[in-house]
Amino acid sequence: MSIQQTDVLYTAVATAENGRDGRVATDDGKLDVVVNPPKEMGGSGAGTNPEQLFAAGYSACFQGALAVVARREKADVSGSTVTAKVGIGKNDDGFGIVVEISAAIPNVDAATARDLLDKAHQVCPYSKATRGNISVTLV
Known part of the structure; x- marks a missing residue:
């Protein structure tokens, strides 16, 4: 779309x-x-470098998506942080990137945190833009 x-x-x-x-x-x-x-x-x-700039944008966008999802789910994500690790390396076509998104969400249990991350990954515009193009791991 x-x-x-x-x-x-x-x-x-x-x-x-x-x-x-x-x-x-x-x-x-x-x-x-x-x-x-x-x-x-x-x-x-x-x-x-471009990877740092991409990591900054992705982490900020994902944090915003997490807040949107948390409001819908009535979950407390105050004090949470989102970190994006963006790696670049060689692949069959030249170079490619991989991303690891991790979050610290102090006010919810581990299962709720995982659910919120999965849902945020579905609504985050950066996640939507990269889906199917790069490997994104949620931690």
Whole structure:
């Protein structure tokens, strides 16, 4: 299912210069960062990298989805955190990414936490966008 143009509530615009070894900036000036490959990939590691930016966006989006699900389920997710670990490596087609999403939800039991994670994974826009394209593990 594709989003119709009239359904779009917000559009972020970012421009990269020199790919993985340059800079990325948004059109509104709120983000302007140097990007470099990490040392593990032969870069200087002096700036951030696309995997860190993706992890930041995914964790924030997933936390929002968790809050939406928790409201529906009447569960207390106050004080919770979501961490996204984004890995990049070689695969048959060149390179690919894998993601691990973990959450600490202090006010619910383990079974409820797992249920909330599974449901958040169904509604999170990042999860929807990557479903079937990359491996995403929920912890």
